[in-house]
Amino acid sequence: xxxxxxxVPPLLALLTAAFTLAWAAWKFLAA
Amino acid sequence: xxxxxxxxxxxxxxxxxxxxxIVGALAVLLAAAAFTxxxxxxxxxxxxxxxxxxxxxxxxxxxxxxxxxxxxxxGHAQLVLLRPLTRASWFGGRLAxxxxxxxxxxxxxxxxxxIGVVAQRRAPDLAWIVTLxxxxxEAFGWLALLAALSVVLSRWTNVGxxxxxxxxxWFLRLVVPFALGxxxxxxxxxxxxxxxxxxxxxxxxxxxxxxxRPDLGPLLYDLAWASACWLAGVxxxxxxxxxxxxx
Numbered sequence: 001x002x003x004x005x006x007x008v009p010p011l012l013a014l015l016t017a018a019f020t021l022a023w024a025a026w027k028f029l030a031a
Numbered sequence: 032x033x034x035x036x037x038x039x040x041x042x043x044x045x046x047x048x049x050x051x052x053i054v055g056a057l058a059v060l061l062a063a064a065a066f067t068x069x070x071x072x073x074x075x076x077x078x079x080x081x082x083x084x085x086x087x088x089x090x091x092x093x094x095x096x097x098x099x100x101x102x103x104x105x106g107h108a109q110l111v112l113l114r115p116l117t118r119a120s121w122f123g124g125r126l127a128x129x130x131x132x133x134x135x136x137x138x139x140x141x142x143x144x145x146i147g148v149v150a151q152r153r154a155p156d157l158a159w160i161v162t163l164x165x166x167x168x169e170a171f172g173w174l175a176l177l178a179a180l181s182v183v184l185s186r187w188t189n190v191g192x193x194x195x196x197x198x199x200x201w202f203l204r205l206v207v208p209f210a211l212g213x214x215x216x217x218x219x220x221x222x223x224x225x226x227x228x229x230x231x232x233x234x235x236x237x238x239x240x241x242x243x244r245p246d247l248g249p250l251l252y253d254l255a256w257a258s259a260c261w262l263a264g265v266x267x268x269x270x271x272x273x274x275x276x277x278x
Contacts, residue, residue: 006269008262009034009119016262019255026248 037116037124044098044128049135053093058136061086065140069147075159076236078144079137079166090136091170094129095177096187099264104185109273119265126178126261130171137167158239165232165250172229172256179264182271200227229253 048054064083069075079087099122102108112121141163145155180189204224208216230249238245 007034007117007119008265008269009117009123011035012119012258012262012265016255016258019251019258023248023251023255026251030246030248 034117034120035123036127037120038127040111040116040121040124041127041131044125045131046128048094048098048129049132051093054090054132054136057086057090057093058139061090061136062140062143065144066147069144070150073148073151073153074240075144075148075155076162076240078141078159078162079233083140083144084166087133087137087140087166087170088173091133091173092177092190092193094133095174095181096190097181098125098129098174098178098189099181099268100185100189103182103271103273112273118268122178122182122265122268123261126175126264129178130174133170133174134167137163137170141166156240158236161236161239162233165235168250168253168257169229169232172253172260175257175260175264176228179260179267182264182267200224226252229256 061083064081064086065078068077068080068083071077099108102111102125108121112118141159144162145159148155148159177189177193180192184192204217204220208214208220230252232249232253235245235247235250
């Protein structure tokens with residue numbers, strides 16, 4: 001298996017971080 | 032976007048998953064349940080309540096069962112991955128294909144509910160519109176979890192493990208507080224339970240009806256859950272040894 005095939009899409013990591021932060025911010029603001 | 036989802040793989044997964052008899056039967060039952068919800072309540076916000084919710088939860092499990100493992104075990108994935116295609120985009124394609132079947136079934140049921148509401152001489156409102164994304168986001172969170180589990184668990188055992196954990200949790204939740212003789216643990220465990228999986232986002236629908244500020248917490252939590260599971264699935268697949276030497 002070539003190395004380039006094992007890539008992790010940066011967009012996916014970015015989305016995960018963004019949604020988690022958005023949720024945490026929402027909970028913080030709602031509290 | 033092409034790095035995230037391989038659309039030819041998604042199309043093939045959509046075709047494969049939508050041709051299953053059980054998926055078709057569940058989609059019909061879901062539409063019938065949503066239609067009767069609309070007829071009975073005369074309100075589109077009830078589209079995915081009661082039986083409809085049960086049917087789409089089961090539909091999600093059927094769509095997610097062996098979603099990745101089936102392809103790995105037959106060697107089909109290994110063949111497809113000989114093409115210039117990343118593992119991430121193949122995984123994304125499988126997940127997107129199953130998610131599109133789910134979305135199609137939910138959308139058909141959602142329209143059926145709208146027809147039921149109109150048959151009661153009422154107009155579908157904004158709450159009806161919100162039911163579709165609220166139901167889909169939660170179900171997609173579960174589907175992404177099943178896909179990630181399917182990388183490491185054989186055949187349908189991703190669903191099996193989830194059901195086993197759910198049963199074990201309910202047993203603990205109903206028995207432990209009483210065994211300890213302290214009923215306040217019931218509340219504590221209830222609070223923990225909300226974070227053990229994607230949350231029910233349908234409270235937004237009620238908020239839209241009463242025009243109060245909707246709680247976007249569950250919706251954002253589900254999106255975080257779905258993308259985290261998608262990411263975990265890609266990382267697990269990247270670590271998996273696909274060429275099975277001597278096995």
